[in-house]
Amino acid sequence: MSPTSRHRRTYRILAGAAGLATVGALAAAMPASAGQDRGSGHGHHPTGRYQDVQLLSFNDLHGNLEAPSGSSGRVTEVQADGTTKTIDAGGVEYLATHLREARQGNKYSITAAAGDMVGASPLISGLFHDEPTIEALNGLDLDVSSVGNHEFDEGATELARLQNGGCHPVDGCYDDGEKFDGANFPYLAANVTKEKTGKPILKPYWVWKKNGVKVGFIGVTLEGTPNIVSAEGVKGLKFGDEVATINKYAKELQRQGVKSIVALIHEGGAPASASYNYDCDSPGAGDGISGPIVDIAKNVTPAVDALVTGHTHQAYACTIDDPAGKPRTVTSASSFGRLYTDTTLTYDRWTGDIARTAVKSANHVVTRDVAKAADMTALIDRWKLLSAPIASRPIGYIAGEIPSTGTESPLGDLIADAQLAHAKSLDPEADIAVMNPGGIRAGLTYAASGGEGDGVVTFGEAYTVQPFANTVNLVDLTGAQVITALQQQVSGLNEASPKILQISAGLTYTLDLTKTGAARVAADSVRLNGAAIDPAATYRVAMNSFLAGGGDGFAALGQGSNVLVGSDDLAALEAYLTANSSAATPYPVPAADRITIVK
Numbered sequence: 001m002s003p004t005s006r007h008r009r010t011y012r013i014l015a016g017a018a019g020l021a022t023v024g025a026l027a028a029a030m031p032a033s034a035g036q037d038r039g040s041g042h043g044h045h046p047t048g049r050y051q052d053v054q055l056l057s058f059n060d061l062h063g064n065l066e067a068p069s070g071s072s073g074r075v076t077e078v079q080a081d082g083t084t085k086t087i088d089a090g091g092v093e094y095l096a097t098h099l100r101e102a103r104q105g106n107k108y109s110i111t112a113a114a115g116d117m118v119g120a121s122p123l124i125s126g127l128f129h130d131e132p133t134i135e136a137l138n139g140l141d142l143d144v145s146s147v148g149n150h151e152f153d154e155g156a157t158e159l160a161r162l163q164n165g166g167c168h169p170v171d172g173c174y175d176d177g178e179k180f181d182g183a184n185f186p187y188l189a190a191n192v193t194k195e196k197t198g199k200p201i202l203k204p205y206w207v208w209k210k211n212g213v214k215v216g217f218i219g220v221t222l223e224g225t226p227n228i229v230s231a232e233g234v235k236g237l238k239f240g241d242e243v244a245t246i247n248k249y250a251k252e253l254q255r256q257g258v259k260s261i262v263a264l265i266h267e268g269g270a271p272a273s274a275s276y277n278y279d280c281d282s283p284g285a286g287d288g289i290s291g292p293i294v295d296i297a298k299n300v301t302p303a304v305d306a307l308v309t310g311h312t313h314q315a316y317a318c319t320i321d322d323p324a325g326k327p328r329t330v331t332s333a334s335s336f337g338r339l340y341t342d343t344t345l346t347y348d349r350w351t352g353d354i355a356r357t358a359v360k361s362a363n364h365v366v367t368r369d370v371a372k373a374a375d376m377t378a379l380i381d382r383w384k385l386l387s388a389p390i391a392s393r394p395i396g397y398i399a400g401e402i403p404s405t406g407t408e409s410p411l412g413d414l415i416a417d418a419q420l421a422h423a424k425s426l427d428p429e430a431d432i433a434v435m436n437p438g439g440i441r442a443g444l445t446y447a448a449s450g451g452e453g454d455g456v457v458t459f460g461e462a463y464t465v466q467p468f469a470n471t472v473n474l475v476d477l478t479g480a481q482v483i484t485a486l487q488q489q490v491s492g493l494n495e496a497s498p499k500i501l502q503i504s505a506g507l508t509y510t511l512d513l514t515k516t517g518a519a520r521v522a523a524d525s526v527r528l529n530g531a532a533i534d535p536a537a538t539y540r541v542a543m544n545s546f547l548a549g550g551g552d553g554f555a556a557l558g559q560g561s562n563v564l565v566g567s568d569d570l571a572a573l574e575a576y577l578t579a580n581s582s583a584a585t586p587y588p589v590p591a592a593d594r595i596t597i598v599k
Contacts, residue, residue: 049350050358051213054106055262055343056099059114059310060335062150062441063121063133065380067091067368068336070445071405075315075338075365078275088368089338092136093380095366096373099140102342102364110208111141114310114332115148115221115266118162120441123391123463124383129154129168131180132383138184139375144206146219146264147189148310152233153468156201163187163202174386188219188264191245193238201237204249207258213347216258218249218304222267222292222311227493228438231549242267243299250303259353260345261304268312268332269293276315276339276363288318289330291497297330299323305354306343306361307331315339317361329361339363391460396577397586398455404443404465407511407597411443411465412502413590418576419569420504423474423542426566430474431528432482433504433542436552439569440502441465455586462573470544470569475560480535483526485556487518493553501554503594504542512598525596544569 067073067090074086103109117137118130125132137145151159165182167173173180190204205218225239246263253261269291271280280288293309297320300307304322306329313335319327333339346358384391404411412435420433442464446455477485486509490498495517510525526533533539543557545565550558566572581587 049348050355051108051347051349052106053213053215053260053345053347054103054109055215055306055308055341055345056102056109056111057113057308057331057341057343058095058333058337058339059266059308060116060148060313061113061118061133061137061337062116062335063118063125063130064090064336065092065124065132065136065376065383066122067094068338068442069447070401070443071403072336072442073338075334076275077277077365078273084275087365089366090336091366091368092140092337093372093376094368094370095337095340096140096376097370098340098364098366100373101370102340108210108213108347110215111143112217112262112264112308113137113142113145114264114308115146115219116150116310116335117145117148119148119150119153120467122442122467123460124380124387126463126467127387127390128174128383129158129171130162131168131174132379134162134180134183136376136379138181139373139379142185143208144186144188144217144219144264146266147187147192147202147221148266149221149225149229151187151221152225152229152237155233155235156237159187159201175382188217189221190218190249191220191223191240191242192225193240195236195238198238204245205253207253207256212349214258214260214352215345215347216253216261217264218246218253218261219264220245220266224493227553228551230546230551242296246304247301250301254303257352259303259351260347262306262308262345263300263304265293265296265307265309266311267292267296268309268314269316269330270312270314271316271318276334276365278316280316280318288320289314289316293330294320297322297328302326302328304328305356306345306359308341310335315363317341317343317363326356328356329359331361331363333363338366340366387460391458391463393459394456395459395462395574396457397581397583398444398446398457398589399586400455400589401446402444402589404440406592407500408592408595409437409440409443409502410590410592411440412437413505413592413594414576414587415440415466415569415573416502416504417590418573419472419542419544421576421579422472422566422572423540426564427474427540429540430542431539432507434485434547434557435502435544436547436554437499437502438552439466439468439470439544439546441467455583457577457581459574462570462577466570466573468544468546468569470546472542472566472569472572473545473548473560474540474542474564474566475548475557476538476562477541477556477560478535479533479537479539481556481559482533482539482541483521483523483535485554486526487521488554488556490520491518492555499552500595505594508594508596510596510598514598542566
């Protein structure tokens with residue numbers, strides 16, 4: 001998504017309603033005290049050799065201030081007998097209470113995050129360029145965070161504003177004209193540099209200090225960020241290798257006398273179990289975790305004592321051997337504020353390093369059976385009041401919950417159909433629409449929300465589903481390019497972690513998971529309205545502007561010609577629901593039967 005399109009959407013909507021060094025950001029540096037006041041400490045210098053340091057961490061909040069709904073607001077817990085149960089979880093009112101209770105009795109406590117605190121956010125935050133989330137994170141006493149790919153959704157200049165404060169350059173100040181103060185914590189971006197200078201756009205590391213105890217934090221995002229963010233958002237930036245960057249700055253910290261180091265890495269893996277409390281280190285537990293973080297963890301210097309990770313929205317608290325063959329903690333706390341990780345780092349005052357054998361870590365559920373934090377409730381209420389006229393407006397009706405999960409999801413079908421309908425309104429010759437799964441941020445729940453009544457879809461709920469402000473673009477592609485795009489779902493950049501496009505009605509094919517790479521999608525299985533796709537024919541294909549730019553590894557989609565730019569993708573969804581549903585005839589839950597899956 002481009003900053004300009006986000007600005008247009010926000011302006012239009014509002015108008016329609018009536019570590020380890022001081023942070024330093026892109027434009028102006030934070031005060032030297034920022035992020036260190038909470039850890040400065042007072043009183044007598046402890047005399048014991050070992051000091052336990054509590055590290056509380058979370059990741060991928062994505063502006064979910066209110067308790068997320070549906071499957072986005074649940075976690076799975078494995079029971080003693082091997083069965084599982086689901087638990088409702090998340091919401092910053094509850095996260096604040098859990099973190100504050102966890103800190104009680106721990107004089108040495110640090111709270112850190114592994115990126116994607118903002119971006120792809122529900123309307124209560126996204127409408128206001130995520131200022132509400134930064135305010136909430138300040139209230140949570142977050143000490144430090146790495147950047148994630150979504151911190152670049154609106155570009156580096158907007159990230160600098162979130163760090164340093166100031167009113168939005170287009171929409172101005174929201175809250176009675178008061179200036180936005182920015183983040184009290186440092187955002188770290190060690191591997192994000194300016195192409196022209198080679199210098200990091202933010203400070204690469206930060207040091208927490210208290211009574212002689214020093215713990216350093218290095219923050220990086222995934223090297224592949226340019227592949228999953230709009231080109232405008234990362235213009236003029238270079239994203240370096242995660243391992244090489246961490247190892248470089250670990251040496252720098254050691255030269256400064258900081259020997260206890262934590263890496264905050266916005267890259268992750270996938271556990272062998274979906275249960276948050278799965279013991280991936282127990283005998284017979286399987287493969288523990290897989291994915292990009294494994295190779296990263298195996299190659300990051302042993303000087304780093306723990307890895308806090310994110311991006312994949314998974315839950316794990318595992319150990320992976322470092323290059324010296326020594327087990328090292330690697331954690332991730334799912335997403336949307338549903339979990340937090342509590343890690344005990346035992347600091348050796350004689351060496352200044354972490355006694356790695358004493359490290360303990362576990363994920364904890366942000367349950368909703370605790371008292372809400374009053375300050376977070378007040379923050380949410382204040383921003384909800386500003387957004388209410390927009391958020392509560394009904395735009396359609398559904399016959400049941402429409403989930404966004406699965407290889408092909410019911411909501412993916414709905415969105416693809418909505419985009420094809422919009423494309424046909426621009427050009428009746430439109431044939432196909434495709435939607436990237438990462439652009440669908442939540443499902444549509446059937447139960448009442450905000451008092452609007454069962455089955456009603458509000459603008460706020462639709463915004464939570466599609467918050468990126470992409471346009472619907474229409475392009476010409478050959479049948480060969482369409483087939484190649486479908487094969488790129490499971491090959492090339494997407495072979496290790498497939499990204500299955502959601503497709504409009506009429507397009508069908510077979511996804512054979514018993515095969516590998518591009519062979520998983522046989523060209524002769526791809527059909528449109530029952531007829532085989534002709535590699536030499538030209539097809540009119542609709543997609544969002546992110547995919548039209550070749551995003552998510554779909555280079556073939558970026559080769560389209562005869563481009564026609566349509567409306568906002570959220571506007572397309574709204575128009576489709578409005579035209580095809582009513583209280584008397586709600587939109588049926590799509591069958592999700594367009595892709596035949598062979599396992």
